Amino acid sequence: MFDFLDGYDLLGAFWVTVQLTVYSALGSLIWGTLLAGMKVSPVPLMRGFATGYVNVVRNIPLTVIILFASLGLFSTLGVKLGADGFTGINFRLAVLALSSYTAAFVCEALRSGINTVPVGQAEAARALGLSFTQVLRLIILPQAFRSVVNPLSNVLIALTKNTTVASAIGVAEASYLMKKMIENEAQLLLISAVFAFGFIVLTLPTGLILGWVSKKVAVKR
Amino acid sequence: MTSVLYDAQGPRAKRRNVLYTVLFVLGAAAVVWWVYDGLASKHQLDWIKWKPFLTSSQPWDTYIWPGLQNTLKAAFFALIIALPLGALFGIGRLSDHRWMRAPSGVVVEFFRAIPVLILMLIANQAYFEYTDLAPDTRLLYAVITGLVLYNASVLAEIVRAGILTLPSGQTDAAKAIGMRKGQTMVFVLLPQAVTAMLPAIVSQIVVIVKDTALGGAVLSFPELLASVRPMAANYGANTIACFTIIAVLYMALNFALTSFASWLERRLRRAKKSTGAVVGTGPGGDLETIGAPSLNIDDGRAT
Numbered sequence: 001m002f003d004f005l006d007g008y009d010l011l012g013a014f015w016v017t018v019q020l021t022v023y024s025a026l027g028s029l030i031w032g033t034l035l036a037g038m039k040v041s042p043v044p045l046m047r048g049f050a051t052g053y054v055n056v057v058r059n060i061p062l063t064v065i066i067l068f069a070s071l072g073l074f075s076t077l078g079v080k081l082g083a084d085g086f087t088g089i090n091f092r093l094a095v096l097a098l099s100s101y102t103a104a105f106v107c108e109a110l111r112s113g114i115n116t117v118p119v120g121q122a123e124a125a126r127a128l129g130l131s132f133t134q135v136l137r138l139i140i141l142p143q144a145f146r147s148v149v150n151p152l153s154n155v156l157i158a159l160t161k162n163t164t165v166a167s168a169i170g171v172a173e174a175s176y177l178m179k180k181m182i183e184n185e186a187q188l189l190l191i192s193a194v195f196a197f198g199f200i201v202l203t204l205p206t207g208l209i210l211g212w213v214s215k216k217v218a219v220k221r
Numbered sequence: 222m223t224s225v226l227y228d229a230q231g232p233r234a235k236r237r238n239v240l241y242t243v244l245f246v247l248g249a250a251a252v253v254w255w256v257y258d259g260l261a262s263k264h265q266l267d268w269i270k271w272k273p274f275l276t277s278s279q280p281w282d283t284y285i286w287p288g289l290q291n292t293l294k295a296a297f298f299a300l301i302i303a304l305p306l307g308a309l310f311g312i313g314r315l316s317d318h319r320w321m322r323a324p325s326g327v328v329v330e331f332f333r334a335i336p337v338l339i340l341m342l343i344a345n346q347a348y349f350e351y352t353d354l355a356p357d358t359r360l361l362y363a364v365i366t367g368l369v370l371y372n373a374s375v376l377a378e379i380v381r382a383g384i385l386t387l388p389s390g391q392t393d394a395a396k397a398i399g400m401r402k403g404q405t406m407v408f409v410l411l412p413q414a415v416t417a418m419l420p421a422i423v424s425q426i427v428v429i430v431k432d433t434a435l436g437g438a439v440l441s442f443p444e445l446l447a448s449v450r451p452m453a454a455n456y457g458a459n460t461i462a463c464f465t466i467i468a469v470l471y472m473a474l475n476f477a478l479t480s481f482a483s484w485l486e487r488r489l490r491r492a493k494k495s496t497g498a499v500v501g502t503g504p505g506g507d508l509e510t511i512g513a514p515s516l517n518i519d520d521g522r523a524t
Contacts, residue, residue, distance in 0.1 A: 059475035061434035
């Protein structure tokens with residue numbers, strides 16, 4: 001029944017999806033935290049920059065950003081991000097595009113988490129003489145992170161699904177393989193079922209595990 | 222915004238902020254110069270590459286308007302089909318009967334877990350194999366089908382969360398005056414839930430508009446994004462200029478919608494008549510409810 005899978009590297013394709021997800025998740029977490037830090041900082045210019053970045057990036061389709069990374073950055077401007085070979089370059093560009101897009105959502109999630117920390121905590125920290133960076137790093141962000149595990153897990157799930165867009169620039173992840181397979185094999189229903197199952201396997205445990213973690217680490221108030 | 226994170230600033234803090242601002246400006250200026258230099262050395266900033274968009278209506282008439290029309294057409298049909306379907310499944314998930322609750326839940330969670338891109342690919346191939354639609358119509362149908370399947374399940378969650386924001390006293394009161402379950406839903410719960418849901422629905426339209434771009438990139442449905450390639454080919458490889466114009470259009474459209482959604486949210490939260498609960502789409506397009514008395518939109522949720 002599953003002999004249509006012969007000759008296709010199904011696991012390899014899903015492995016690329018996982019890699020895209022993990023690298024982009026790390027990238028967007030770092031960049032998104034920096035943005036959230038800027039967004040609450042006392043320097044007006046940084047606040048403006050972060051707000052502008054989030055508003056701009058959130059309203060442009062991810063597809064446009066990813067295609068721009070390939071057609072604009074690579075084909076036109078020759079940006080290669082230190083990789084050589086078509087596969088390597090497009091993979092890194094896809095990670096760059098996914099990270100910069102997802103960072104906007106991470107920033108928004110974190111900012112809503114910062115809002116859940118009671119004002120008194122920051123006031124107490126300031127009264128002890130901590131500076132803005134210290135207040136943010138030692139008091140606010142650790143609590144904010146713990147209260148936004150759930151929203152962040154939603155962002156992560158959305159990111160997992162968004163990695164399929166990378167197939168538009170030829171990154172050989174799951175949806176890229178699926179497109180090839182449904183064109184070549186007359187097994188639409190089975191192929192669809194296999195890939196649907198693959199994505200459910202990827203996203204369902206993420207939601208369940210992080211949902212459990214979020215209950216575990218949430219600050220009870 | 223006076224933040225909780227820092228006090229009103231004294232002279233030293235102000236001096237320090239000036240220093241940070243200067244450093245930030247220098248850093249930003251370096252990045253801008255680097256980008257400018259890169260663009261200029263590849264001749265992407267030459268007037269000839271931008272001229273077509275600013276001086277003549279030809280690129281607009283030939284590429285951009287038709288593309289934008291297709292984008293809006295797909296988004297519009299996806300929305301008006303997904304909305305009633307979502308309401309149906311959302312209410313279905315709240316049903317007292319297990320035979321209705323369980324399948325609605327499975328359908329909603331299933332389509333929420335699968336990427337829209339994959340749904341579009343499957344729909345396109347299914348239409349190709351089992352119907353004899355003309356290629357143009359088929360692509361439009363495939364894009365709409367993909368969008369409907371995904372967004373109906375998200376809208377179902379919005380409807381469910383909206384109804385759950387209502388205090389249970391509403392249902393009790395309706396029962397007390399002898400309303401049937403259907404009547405309670407139609408005359409008491411839904412009308413009130415709609416106000417709480419509106420901002421989330423408007424934000425979901427942004428998601429739909431953004432996702433139409435997948436149709437252009439993967440199925441070659443001739444929408445706004447798909448007009449970049451022919452445009453760039455026609456006007457002398459002005460890829461950067463084309464992408465800029467398209468991105469600005471998407472941004473203007475979606476920014477208007479996002480602003481409207483957040484205005485609506487503020488407005489509804491202030492309104493005294495409603496319950497004060499508002500369902501908003503949180504980061505990543507998922508739901509969060511603001512200011513509601515007792516909410517558990519997380520339960521029973523697989524993803």
